[in-house]
Amino acid sequence: MNEHEPVDCSFIINYLTGECTELERASYERHLRTCVSCQEELRELQAVWQTLPFHMEEVEVPADLKQQVMRSIGVTEPPKRKRSFTWLYGTAAVIVLGIMAGTWWNYSESARSKEAASALLRNPAEVVNTFTLKSADSSMPSALGTAWIVQHGEAYNVVVNLSGLKETQGDWAYQVWLNHNGKKYNCGTLRVDDKGIGVLSYDVRVKELHIDSIGVTLEPDPNGTQPRGKKVLGS
CATH class of the missing domain: 2.60.40.200 (Superoxide dismutase, copper/zinc binding domain)
Structure with missing residues (x-):
């Protein structure tokens, strides 16, 4: 995307996750000012996104994670213009990523808690x-x-x-x-x-x-x- 290239409604996921340049972000924000449908969809996606676990340690994820998520929800490429499919793609991707992140976080926290408790039992006060x-x-x-x-x-x-x-x-x-x-x-x-x-x-x-x-x-x-x-x- 160059500086003057317009963005369409399908760019909402890149904007939400921050996977965009400053020029792309500014271009999409100009698009948001006039697109009521994107405004409503962004609010709904942000509500889902903000429910993901906080304070998680960074882990290295597979390079093809996005493709794996896309395949798991039965979508190969996000549609460019069809609003109903854009919402389906965005919501499903965020929910699947949330489930994956939440499962990993709960497992890691549980493992750390068990390890800490075991260490305390082995070392009396x-x-x-x-x-x-x-x-x-x-x-x-x-x-x-x-x-x-x-x-x-x-x-x-x-x-x-x-x-x-x-x-x-x-x-x-x-x-x-x-x-x-x-x-x-x-x-x-x-x-x-x-x-x-x-x-x-x-x-x-x-x-x-x-x-x-x-x-x-x-x-x-x-x-x-x-x-x-x-x-x-x-x-």
């Missing part, structure tokens, strides 16, 4: 470090806590149990920080009930977890990326 937290605020002298670093396979989980703290009100929250080499890393926030008890469980996705100490601060809200409030507990 183990406490690799324990931190005792003591009060660092004179207004809460009875505050104390324990933090456990649990390794499960290639994943780590930080479990923190606190008591003797003042109950949180409004947006206020306690925030846990992991300290290593002078740097503080946010480990999540928690609220404390009227008995002064709070629990936090936080997953850390790293190959190796190095922690020098753990601290807890009282923050005006749970949105901080660095400590802003006063320290109430520390190891």
